[in-house]
């Protein structure tokens with residue numbers, strides 16, 4: 001998969017994109033990451049990328065010409081239908097499902113905004129989607145772009161071993177993953193749950209689902225409204241609710 005990133009700060013991608021899983025994906029030819037300096041697409045002597053906002057208000061706005069020129073240059077040899085995604089706090093909220101959908105494309109383009117925003121004509125002319133990574137405002141779209149790349153790349157076949165299949169992740173089906181343990185069997189008096197030590201696969205799967213459900217109930221009850229649950233699982237939720245009522 002090819003990912004083109006348009007940014008004023010390509011150096012920010014050193015480190016996150018050259019370590020661990022992402023480096024392995026690039027090394028194996030599964031991820032072709034190309035960073036483009038938006039400033040290289042300016043045509044004036046001062047290489048200007050920003051200007052003051054029409055209508056006043058503080059801050060600087062990214063000028064449309066270099067961003068649109070950069071997008072058009074990248075799209076010149078991209079497959080038709082390649083998504084051009086603006087990272088912005090005004091976008092729809094990024095999720096596991098969106099990551100999985102994006103991983104199906106041969107190529108995607110991520111545009112990182114900076115300063116107080118980007119001239120809206122960029123969105124009108126070349127942007128196909130706008131993504132936010134959460135309900136808070138960062139100083140730019142670079143960290144969000146790295147978050148999107150990391151989450152998308154995990155869905156490319158061959159990036160994770162079979163053991164780490166992304167379809168079993170937290171968020172894959174609306175129920176979070178439960179707790180995990182490794183050796184030693186007892187640490188500071190806390191024992192690894194018996195069922196995990198005994199290794200009965202069906203019992204382990206049942207325990208994991210129940211504990212995942214418990215974690216979701218405790219930390220993200222909002223997810224349960226959309227989760228696909230069996231009758232047994234609904235029964236368990238009712239049990240957690242009774243336990244909570246007993247604590248109050």
Ligand code: ADE
Nearest residue numbers: 087088089132133138144
């Ligand atoms: N740029 C600034 N804040 C952002 C956010 N939360 N998501 C995506 N891009 C952003």
